[in-house]
Amino acid sequence: MSLIYRQADASKYPAEPIIDYKSARDVDQIALQAGTDHQSLYVAVALSRELTGGRWAAGFTAQQEAFGQFGDMQVHMLAAHTVDSPASPGILQFDATVPQLAVALITIPGSPHRQGGNGSLFGRRLAVS
Template sequence: MANEVLHFDGSRWVGAPNRYWDGRQWVPASAIHIWDGDAWRGSRPLAVEFPSFIASRQASFSEVDTATLPLPSGVRLGDVIVSVCASYGDSTPTPRALSSLMEAEGAPARPDQSLTFDPTKLHLKASMYEWTPDRGMDVTWHVSGHRDTNSIVMNMVYRQADTAVLPAEPIVDYTTAMDTDSMSLQAGTDHTSLYVVLALSKELTGGQWPVGFTNPVDALGRFGEAQVHLMAAHTVGATSSPGTLQLDATVPEVAAALITIPGRPPADGRGVWILGDTTASVLGVTTYVE
């Protein structure tokens, strides 16, 4: 917060313009400023159409009742956190009261959403929230009532998202397949699309994302005799499939979840050219060159 300066005018103390330290000198503050972890700001960062992926952190856990994973370093006020938890056990994972996802016991700051493989009981749950300092620097998931449960947690940070319209259910859509070495990814919605793929296999070591995907994240865990891979990558939203994820082994089960990181609507109301998108990027119909 800016410092308040007073001076005596001969009869009373009166206020002078607020100032704040910008790292080099005291400068006038036109409004109250807060420290966002990197700089003094008078407001949240402006939303952009395609929010940027900043960083991620991931880890696997075994024989624990709760899984706690720190956020990546450099998180700032107004950033959006997407936390994804894959677990194997009798119950679906849930954010705990001590987690930055929870404001009070039993009251999540944002509803979370899950999908479950049958009959293996492999669960995938996601939660999305805006980061502020009071939410803490880690995420804790309650993964099961039994200590033999295994889990993988991914925390991903996005900047300049539209925090006013964060979705109540982060997973927009998901699709599953069995006994396959590839998966056609579902069509995106808009803005930045995060695809999270969960695969159960003993042989899988990785996958090749379609052209145009960026910032791949990969985590590996062992759930009993099986290996579980949690893979994520990003592309811009589109109304047609962005392509096929090619796996390097045939997997018994695989699921792909789509999560949209909301951004600012385009100022001109027109679409953005997306190379290879034959539905959303039709010159003269959906996209115009100026």
């Protein structure tokens, strides 16, 4: 996934925007990390035999969901974003127990509310490819 940022001053941000990472085993939900004062992108990667999907907490916008095979397990990649920094953003709920799970929190620099922005990234559309 490549992200294109517009009107952001990235000079004061690290080259690696992953600011938090957590993992878990044998869970059917995970508490999401608190975001930052910007747009936050969450990417969850789960390894499971039975998982068919997940549900993000209220206030999240799902971006992409992808599946692939890894041995006798399936790899599930789910991505969603949210604006601002809720102290407790909620949970990501799965429809089955996930033997292995990792969630990365990625900060997208720039103010989401610049010049009357509508809550989307920098008041403009986020390009994901």
